[in-house]
Amino acid sequence: MKPVLEPEIASSSANSSPQNFHALEVESIDLFVRIAQFIGFPKSYGEIYGLLFTASQPLSLDDITLRLNMSKGSASQGLKALRGVHAVKITYVPGDRRDRFELEGNIRLLMQGFVQERLEPGIRDLGMRIDSLSLKVNELQNGEKKRYNDRLGKLRNWHKQAQKIMPAVERLLGG
């Protein structure tokens, strides 16, 4: 079965890149590549997301590799990761054996996934490290101990506030 591609939109400004992209698609992909890099994802993830953002129907792995001129391996891994943060889902399309991919309805799911799977674990890990450091500092002699504790106190405080703000971030970005 042949890949399902977007119908070319008739327009005098139609872009004629090697992949036959519409100018709008290019700009959309570009936007999501930046978002990806912003949150620390490889740019291929952003390309995939951007392509799906513009697509009028769920795309197959083939569509994606063809359109983006990307290896099957990359596309597979990227889709896996995007599914992992609930940014993309697999859709069943009757009469097609292949998986078809499309965006989760809500953009917020991308951000929610990011917050829950990267931001929060990161903050939690830092907390554990700060605690461990605090314990060791308590075994020092008085002078040293005071100096360390002054600085550690500020760090703990910062961390506590970072934790405190997390639910709000999640609620706003995810609401």
Next chain:
Amino acid sequence: MKPVLEPEIASSSANSSPQNFHALEVESIDLFVRIAQFIGFPKSYGEIYGLLFTASQPLSLDDITLRLNMSKGSASQGLKALRGVHAVKITYVPGDRRDRFELEGNIRLLMQGFVQERLEPGIRDLGMRIDSLSLKVNELQNGEKKRYNDRLGKLRNWHKQAQKIMPAVERLLGG
């Protein structure tokens, strides 16, 4: 003039790494290396910050390169960047020709710098791109236009909320 190094802390658990680090220093540097990576800085920046965190007095460029076994170039660049986000400052020490570096008193300045110089500009840039995309979408035919605008609307909404939360993030992490 010879480099100013930390006096070795007498302790049965004193670490004997090649650089003669105390276990506490190692853990502190490790912690800040993670924080650096977390916010997208090279790990050398974290090493420098971590070393300064444990230091009982301002350190010179020499101290830092010697202690961390890092090139002069790296140390210079790292310190420049850390000064750029107000995480580190230069202190004048009478009788020493060299610059001496120490942490800005408040940890929060590190985060404030990060928020102001990375997070906010990033969000702003995304906003401009989303606006540009919106303009182009308005030139499409009705069917296409609707489909795009549905998705773009969600994106705009997400972006608006990200902007809204920014001051709170800044206030909390920086207060």
Next chain:
DNA sequence: TATTTTGTTCAAAAAATATTGAACAAAATA
């Protein structure tokens, strides 16, 4: 002024990260 000390810059090297592509497994079809 000549020499030394100190810090910066940037091209080249090293390290880290992302991408490819071929081998593989699983599922559908013939």
Next chain:
DNA sequence: TATTTTGTTCAATATTTTTTGAACAAAATA
């Protein structure tokens, strides 16, 4: 069952980012 289609994995390759180190400039000292 044999063949084809589809998607995954991972070692090798390519790309990007970081680090080095030597050349340089500026400032202090002799």
